Amino acid sequence: MPITPPIKGADIDGVYTLRSMADAKLIKAASHDQRVVIIGTGFIGMETASALAQAGTTASITVIGQGSRVMSNIVSETVSNALIKLHEEKGINFVFDATVSEITKIERQVDKDGDSNNQAFSNVGGVTLANGEHIDADIVVLGTGVSPRTEILHEVNDPDGVQVDAHLQLRDGIYALGDIAKPTNQMGRMRIEHWRVALQHGMVTAAAILNDDNVDSLEARIPFFWTMQYGKSLRYSGHAPTPDHNILFGTPDTLDYIEYYFDDEGADTRASAASTLGRDKELVAFSELLRRGHAPTRAQLNAGFDMVDQAHALSR
Ligand SMILES: Cc1cc2nc3c(=O)[nH]c(=O)nc-3n(C[C@H](O)[C@H](O)[C@H](O)COP(=O)(O)OP(=O)(O)OC[C@H]3O[C@@H](n4cnc5c(N)ncnc54)[C@H](O)[C@@H]3O)c2cc1C
Known part of the structure; x- marks a missing residue:
């Protein structure tokens, strides 16, 4: 599930996280003609910026990052700079080396369509940075990471994923696959939040359940x-x-x-x-x-x- 950082104002109307198609549709609808601030320069932040810029319906898009790079744990500084340039050419504004300390609230009693029950209704006024600077915004999207909901499997206490075996099995008859799983692949034990890896998990688990030896084990696969x-x-x-x-x-x-x-x-x-x-x-x-x-x-x-x-x- 998406992580909501402990920022004052993170719970007010108009602050979004992105996980499902419904979230994506809501963000797209809510951002129409609005000033959007995206917090986070990882995948979710950058893909959200790209999708909204391509939709071309926002008033502005500003991405705020704590460091000076995008996707900083994935690509080098040179590649990061090229990605920043690509985004800037599409109209994205970046604020780097900045920590959001508060999402500020303004009272909008009724949204512009006259419907205060509208799911896209926002009370966001902007974000305040740790250095005191304030950036006006109408909606905020949090791209601040995800964490596995391991509490649904009571007996698993590792907060960073369910420690399963090479068949993605936790114990007899219980398997954990995809984003929540922390199995061993060819490169070691790791939890990876990516689509192709989840697909590999599905194939390996199905083969294990069916006793099918014709499918490569997870240990023979790379992310x-x-x-x-x-x-x-x-x-x-x-x-x-x-x-x-x-x-x-x-x-x-x-x-x-x-x-x-x-x-x-x-x-x-x-x-x-x-x-x-x-x-x-x-x-x-x-x-x-x-x-x-x-x-x-x-x-x-x-x-x-x-x-x-x-x-x-x-x-x-
Ligand atoms: C915005 C976004 C963009 C992404 N872009 C990429 C990308 O470009 N490339 C890439 O490789 N990966 C990408 N990913 C990651 C990729 O989508 C995930 O790694 C992949 O979907 C993981 O599959 P999963 O089955 O583990 O989880 P999910 O796809 O999240 O599926 C989990 C399912 O479990 C259901 N569920 C949860 N709890 C319960 C419950 N208690 N009872 C019943 N059902 C429940 C949920 O409703 C959901 O349907 C992206 C993810 C997001 C959010």
């Missing part, structure tokens, strides 16, 4: 996700603790790049993840090499490692 912004699909494969040990090829500014991520700066360290815009063939080849334990090292990549050729060679 993958995409995020679509302005019709451009940024794709990511693998898992890296930080995007800051990286090698970048191409030009993020022209939305044509691939970058590889490592656990450290060592020349012999193998890449553990990659992200791309526009170089999907290379990403698919990398994913296959990674899955089969043949991801290139930093030194190999610097020496001109041909990802596609190497993946072909491995599958011959």
Whole structure:
């Protein structure tokens, strides 16, 4: 479920979180002709900004981030800067290095359609930042993270996901899949909130229930996700603790790049993840090499490692 941070005013009418299609429709309807503030520069914040900008019906869109990057735990600073530029070209305003301390309230007795029961009714007046600055807004969208609702499985106390086995099984007859699950894949035990991973979980669990050996186990799979912004699909494969040990090829500014991520700066360290815009063939080849334990090292990549050729060679 979406996390609502402990900000004063986070519960007033006109403050939204986004999880379901119904939430998305409500936000779209409520933002018509309105000044929208989005808090958070992760996926949800950036995809919301992109979707609202593409709808073209808001008065303004301002994204507020605590750091100076977008998707900062996923892509390098250079790629982040390219994404910021892409959003700015579509009219998004950014306020970085800013913490929202309060969502301010104004009394609007009746909305502009004369209906105070309208679900899109808002009492938001704006947001106040920790430095005292105030930004006027009519609605606020919180893109401030999600957390698994593990309390519905009483016996599981790990707040960061249900610790299931390789078949996504918690105990006899009970499985936990998708965003709530923290199983072990080829790259270790982790909880991942992405669609393709949830799909993999479904296939693995169904195979386990049916005793079908023809489906790859989770341990033979690597995580993958995409995020679509302005019709451009940024794709990511693998898992890296930080995007800051990286090698970048191409030009993020022209939305044509691939970058590889490592656990450290060592020349012999193998890449553990990659992200791309526009170089999907290379990403698919990398994913296959990674899955089969043949991801290139930093030194190999610097020496001109041909990802596609190497993946072909491995599958011959
Ligand atoms: C706005 C948004 C954008 C996203 N964009 C991307 C993207 O671009 N790429 C990507 O890879 N991933 C994306 N994701 C993540 C992706 O949607 C999730 O990882 C995926 O949906 C997880 O699947 P799931 O089945 O675990 O959970 P969900 O899809 O959330 O399904 C959970 C279901 O359980 C139901 N449920 C919950 N509690 C109960 C209960 N007590 N009783 C009965 N039913 C219950 C819910 O109603 C829901 O239908 C996005 C998510 C959001 C919110």
